[in-house]
Amino acid sequence: MNRHAGLGLALSLFAILVVPTLWADGETAPARDPKQPVDAAYTAKIQKYTTAPYFTSPLVNYLPASKTVPTPEAVLGDVAGAPGILPYAEDVYKYMRLLEKASPRVKVFSIGTTEEGREMIAVAVSSAENLKNLEENRARLAKLADPRTIKLDDAEADRIVAQAVPVYYITGTIHSPETGAPTALMELAYRLAVDESPYIREIRDGMITLITPVVEVDGRDRMVDLYKWHLAHPKDFYPPLIYWGKYVAHDNNRDAMGVTLKLTENVLNAYIGWKAQVLHDLHESVPYLYDNTVGDGPYNAWVDPILADEWQMIGARNVADMTKFGMPGVFTHGDFDTWSPGYLMFIAAMHNGISRLYETFGNGGADTQERTVDPEDYARTWYRQNPPLPKTLWSQRDNNNYEQTGILTSLHFFNENKRLFLKNFYLKSKRSVLKPSAEGPAAYVLPADDPRLSLQAELLRVLRKQAVEISRAKSAFTVSLPVRKEPKPKKKQDSKEAAEKEAAPAPTTRAFPAGSYVIRMDQPYARIADALLDHQYWSPDDPQKTPYDDTGWTFGELFGVLVTRVTDLKVLDVSMERVTEIHAPGGVKGEGAILAINNNAEPALATLRYKMKDAGMEAAEEPFESGGKKFNRGSFVIRNASRADLDRAAADLGLQVVALAAAPSVKTHPVRAARVAFVHTWLSTQTEGWWRLALDNLGIPYDYISTQAIAKIGDLNARYDVILFPPVGFASSPTAIINGISMAWGNPLPWKNTPETPNLVGKNDSTDDMRPGLGWDGLAKLQAFVQKGGVLLTATDTSRFATEVGLTTGVSTSSSQKLKIVGSVLGARLVDGASPIAYGYDEKLSVYCDNGPIFSLSSIAGARGRRRLGPESHSRPTGRGSLGDPDFTVGRSGVEAPEEPSWEAWEAPPVTDEQLRNGYRVISPANRPRVIFRYADNKELLISGLVEGGDEIAQHPAVVDVPSGNGHVVLFSINPVYRGETHGTYSLVLNTILNFDSLNASRKLAEK
């Protein structure tokens, strides 16, 4: 189909006397320019470090020589992919800047810094002419990216497509133990700048290759440190990379929804700013090159079908080209589903480009090693006719060969078809703009009367980062609501319900006040807003049985704010203005000495508490009314604070403070800036990192300590009021938390700064040996801390730890049998709104859950909670009459049996009189667990994502406050702080912190 374009290029190249070899299909074949000398020494080393002749290709088995441009050897001291050499980001940048200096075909751009202040760069490689005309070209691409600027004129788009130079953006080593990309990309940049072969020239002249060689810069430097340590201690085991970036490890590639990490924000801005067409992210896991661009279903429902076709085109061709080179183990179908938009590459998929991802084969360092792969990886399958070898010697150079060959064939194919891809880029953007009338919705509305305006602002700021346009209605407006088709009642007993529904017709319109935010869907980046704000449904019958990542993420639900999906096109005619700065209104209003803030579970309240440490703040234990305003339970009552200071802080945080003439008459207790310890293990810091990030953003101070440190601290209570022990994630179990990694063999695994490892610690934690865990002495310390009045807060796997090692009484956890909840949004219900943990929350709450654990309660110490599943078990014995009749005994008058006690799934079975006979095991009422939230009924459990076998967890406790001695253990089955997506449940944690010494407030005790 590109014969024509190919010939055109061939002719223009002929003019400068280089005749490309043509493949049978008319495309330029990969072949060296015979006139250009080869760097013989470099080429010899490439061949030396390549472990088998079929692990390379004609594209990378040589290096063209240049008199002026330095090769990677200038910085590395050897060739790219050489054994034993892993450059720091700084060295990679140094080389890229040497290239820039030596060649007009290379330009280096700074794209921001990381959390630890390291630079991120993007390197543009193209012809000198293209780089000279970057701004003109960007202006052309911008018109395709926003078709409104050319009035959706297809003919004009065609004219631009004919002139524009596309941008193909490649990103490397976001996952720090996947180490090969930086050297591959250094050499790739050299080839693109220097090689005069027609194949490479076409790429250089036809498009701009943009390269971020290191995405996770902080993690890269740590990984290189570890590798150097390994080289210095070749016989020892080396410490695993426990920290990557400052906050999260592998999850740094799951941040493209919340955009909470600098690396995501920087790549997103570079992608949007360059108006790039492709974002291609390099990873290493499976042999030898899995181009998971095609992957497996289900595909994300919000991607344009044009993109799905592009994935197929590029993926199929990529495999075909590399198969022709005779390289084994290249495939594009596999087990990666393309449902979640959280991956870095998905920035492109959700912004009208093309997302791509490679998994190549890496050794986690630069050692050449004998590698044995799993049978499933070397099996020949329908999509992998030339599979990897079961066993092979594998080098970093092999990996670099695969990475570069894959990218070069992709670039070439993309260039051959660039007019098609540029037109598609325009069409996808245009179809986004036409979304309201094409498929809807017309807009999402976030109402101005949302009780949680600071959380609303937080959500809007995420959309701003995603380059979504946000508008604000200048006046009140009303939209009509879609008529929802109710399923017809199937059974007779439903008819009463159906009749009730008929009697009360659903509202047909919805009114919004002036100032409401409108996310119009007639904009180029409507797709990402739609994907984030809509609901997700993953069918339990989906043929994909192992979802690759989360199945649900609806942002309005997880942020706890009101979001209405509006299909009525009239919403677009509402008078509105674009806003670029999002700020919730805040500050002090009214006259009076007492200042009050309504509690709507906004995390900003905790920020305020810590910001104004010396102000006297109290929480109202009951709702109250004052000055015509209603205040929820937990509302702040502030005395003795400087009004000016409070006004400034509240304005900054988007909190509305009301001055009252008199203090409310309800009972209050102090709200305190608790002293917080934040505990991590040396097993994994993956999941707790999101908690640290949230606390840092909120300005909540804490001491970051490891499980190892606990035993060494003399008196925990003297130092801390609250100990947070967030989820461990990978490799966690109660015994692993206590025992750590076995010390019966091996050597110490130090995590500390040394001359060989200057970057390891950063601002995180350090240890001489990562292996020891909490230890039994540490566990005893934790127990004593709680007994003496401290509060320990745990979630998911650390809750399982707390219940199983006996830090709590009356709560048991069970594993699911058939439950399947894979990162879903679930419904939860308030059980005890008087608990300070629930302050500011409504009856209904949306929570993030990943398969529990399932909590059950008992009032008998040491007993496991009874779970009731299926039909009621107690039927009557065989006897007279029928099922509902009493039995009888001959010769005795009938005796009425006492009524069987009943209880709900979130409650402990009621204590019986039998149990109370010498009831030393009966937990006293004040010591029994207090359920704050439970999971919703099975029918209402699923909000977004996948729920299968939900009756196992439905109605069971989701958040439980367990009194223990003078203190408390607060257990979460949900993960309330996750990936910057769950701001709506942050306050469950923050309320626990602020009210740590009043958690028993308004508690009602059982009578027996």
Ligand SMILES: [Zn+2]
């Ligand atoms: Zn990876």
